[in-house]
Amino acid sequence: MDNRITIKVTDLIGSRLCISSEDGQKVFEKAESLLKRGKNVTISFDSVTMLISLFLNVAIGQLYGSFSEEEVRSMVKVDGLSVDDMELLKRVVDNAKKYYANSKEYDAAWRDEGEEDEE
Amino acid sequence: MKLNVFTIKSNQVGFDSIALIAKKTTPLLFDSVELDFSNCNFFEANMAAPLYSVIARLRNELNEVSIVNMPSAIKTILRKNHFLTIFNVVDLWDTNQTTIPFKIFKLQAGEHFSDYLDIYMNGRGVPTMSTALTKRFRQSLLEIFQNAAIHSQSEPGVFTCGQFYPQKHRLDFTIADAGVGIRENVRRYTRDAKMNSCTAIQWALVEGHTTKTEQPGGLGLKLLKEFICMNNGKLQIVSRYGYYEFSANGELINEMDHDFPGTCVNIEINTEDTISYCLKSELSSDDIF
Numbered sequence: 001m002d003n004r005i006t007i008k009v010t011d012l013i014g015s016r017l018c019i020s021s022e023d024g025q026k027v028f029e030k031a032e033s034l035l036k037r038g039k040n041v042t043i044s045f046d047s048v049t050m051l052i053s054l055f056l057n058v059a060i061g062q063l064y065g066s067f068s069e070e071e072v073r074s075m076v077k078v079d080g081l082s083v084d085d086m087e088l089l090k091r092v093v094d095n096a097k098k099y100y101a102n103s104k105e106y107d108a109a110w111r112d113e114g115e116e117d118e119e
Numbered sequence: 120m121k122l123n124v125f126t127i128k129s130n131q132v133g134f135d136s137i138a139l140i141a142k143k144t145t146p147l148l149f150d151s152v153e154l155d156f157s158n159c160n161f162f163e164a165n166m167a168a169p170l171y172s173v174i175a176r177l178r179n180e181l182n183e184v185s186i187v188n189m190p191s192a193i194k195t196i197l198r199k200n201h202f203l204t205i206f207n208v209v210d211l212w213d214t215n216q217t218t219i220p221f222k223i224f225k226l227q228a229g230e231h232f233s234d235y236l237d238i239y240m241n242g243r244g245v246p247t248m249s250t251a252l253t254k255r256f257r258q259s260l261l262e263i264f265q266n267a268a269i270h271s272q273s274e275p276g277v278f279t280c281g282q283f284y285p286q287k288h289r290l291d292f293t294i295a296d297a298g299v300g301i302r303e304n305v306r307r308y309t310r311d312a313k314m315n316s317c318t319a320i321q322w323a324l325v326e327g328h329t330t331k332t333e334q335p336g337g338l339g340l341k342l343l344k345e346f347i348c349m350n351n352g353k354l355q356i357v358s359r360y361g362y363y364e365f366s367a368n369g370e371l372i373n374e375m376d377h378d379f380p381g382t383c384v385n386i387e388i389n390t391e392d393t394i395s396y397c398l399k400s401e402l403s404s405d406d407i408f
Contacts, residue, residue: 019229019261021269050233052262053338054269061335069408077404084251086402091338093407095327099335118302118315118360118378 004040004077007031009048009059016049024058031059032066035075046080053092060089061096069097120144121153121187126160129291129385131364131373133166134357138377141173148180157188164282167202167221168295169357169383174205175223175275175297176380200280219281219292226268226276229261236260239281251396255346256292256388262339263294263384270330271298273381288391289352295383300359304330316361317372324363343386349394353387 007030010016013023027043034041043060045051063072081089122140127133144152156162177184186206189197197203198211201220219239224232236257248256267277273296281292302319306312308330309322322328324344329336340356344365347354353366358381362373366387 015230017230017233019233019265021265050257050261052258052265053342054262054265054336057336057338058334064335065333073405073408076408078407079404083401084254084396086407088342090402090407091342092335095338096335098327 003038004042005034006042006044007034008044008046010046016047018045018048018051018055018059021054021058024055027059028062031063031076035063035067035071040075040077042077042079044080045078045085048080051081051085051088053088056089056092057096061092061099064093064096064100120147120150121155124154124156124159124162126158126162127166127170128161128163129166129293129355129387131362131375133163134169134355134362134379134383135376137166137169137173138375138379140170141176141380142377144173144177144182147177147182149182151183151185152177154184154186155188156186156190156193159190159193162193162197163291164196164200164202164218165280165291165293165385167197167200168278168280168293169379169381171202171205171221171223171278172295172297172379172381172383175273175278179275179297200282202280215285217283217285219279219283221278221280223275224264224277224279226271226273228276229265229268232264232277232279233257233261235279248390249393251394252350252388252390252392255350255396256386259343259346259386260292260294262343263386266339267294267296267298267382270301270304271296271382273298283390288389289387290390291385291387293383293385295381297381300379300382301356302359302361308332315374316359317363317374320356320358320361320363321372346396347386347388349396350392351389353385355385355387356382357385358382 013026031041125136127136174184199213200218201210275297278295283290301323302316305319305322306314324340326341327337351367356363357379359378360375362375364371
């Protein structure tokens with residue numbers, strides 16, 4: 001039996017613009033709950049006219065905080081994205097993997113920088 | 120209080136002049152401020168957005184702000200870009216349609232901002248650019264706008280405007296706020312209460328750096344910088360005491376003399392750019408995850 005469920009992003013958020021973190025959160029929560037129930041998920045961006053990294057960080061990047069890379073790879077697919085938006089998603093996914101691998105390390109390095117006071 | 124406004128261009132001196140107005144008027148409450156333009160020989164229209172960062176704060180403290188002695192050439196351009204409507208001066212029809220009007224958006228108005236770009240970026244004399252360039256430019260502007268919406272805490276909202284310079288094939292677009300500045304968020308996130316504005320801007324420009332907690336992010340500014348690099352454009356970020364500029368001439372970060380009351384991002388793009396901005400090979404779902 002085909003276990004795959006499609007999340008139509010424009011239907012879920014009620015807009016063709018994927019630009020806000022609130023809307024990204026809706027997509028994330030829907031995908032997360034389906035994946036936790038063992039469903040495979042296709043996130044469809046059909047009819048989306050604008051997409052930014054901020055939305056994708058929340059909608060898809062966050063999945064790596066809840067699931068392993070292997071789980072995401074085997075259970076999640078996307079469709080309806082243009083070639084350049086696929087490139088953008090790739091950047092978001094690579095960034096999310098790094099973030100969940102070592103999120104605190106960068107910051108510690110910056111805390112060691114010498115500083116001068118401002119008003 | 121009467122304050123002189125001098126020539127203001129999109130450069131560090133121009134931003135510092137605006138920050139000086141903020142400094143001189145900081146203690147004022149329930150007062151009146153006259154901005155005297157008699158010594159202003161030139162005012163680049165897109166700088167209306169950062170100037171409004173100062174005016175918005177003054178108005179928030181219930182000060183009466185007015186403009187006096189504005190030279191007619193400056194008045195004409197600032198009527199064309201609708202900036203002077205905030206002082207109840209009637210708009211002028213922009214015959215050449217080279218302005219993207221000054222507008223104040225609520226922080227939650229990302230979709231309205233997108234509609235505004237639809238109206239003013241499509242034809243209307245603002246340059247006919249390749250589809251790929253238009254898309255990347257709009258994505259960049261939306262990323263900046265939403266960054267301001269999420270991080271600035273700017274009660275008066277986000278202020279935008281743009282100006283096309285047909286002879287130079289350049290389009291400037293400016294997004295400003297009257298918020299806490301980049302350094303406040305970075306200081307809180309890194310728990311470094313002394314981090315200065317320049318270091319905070321540099322921190323924010325690193326790929327993957329975000330002050331959001333428990334969520335990946337920090338790509339918007341990096342993508343913007345990459346786009347500006349490919350397009351041979353210019354990027355300026357001003358936030359509190361920090362001034363950052365990136366262009367074909369290189370990268371510089373300087374401390375400003377005065378505290379700019381918020382954050383302002385100015386993008387100047389080369390409108391003749393015909394780069395496709397697409398990858399040669401297509402990625403599939405399997406390549407991505």
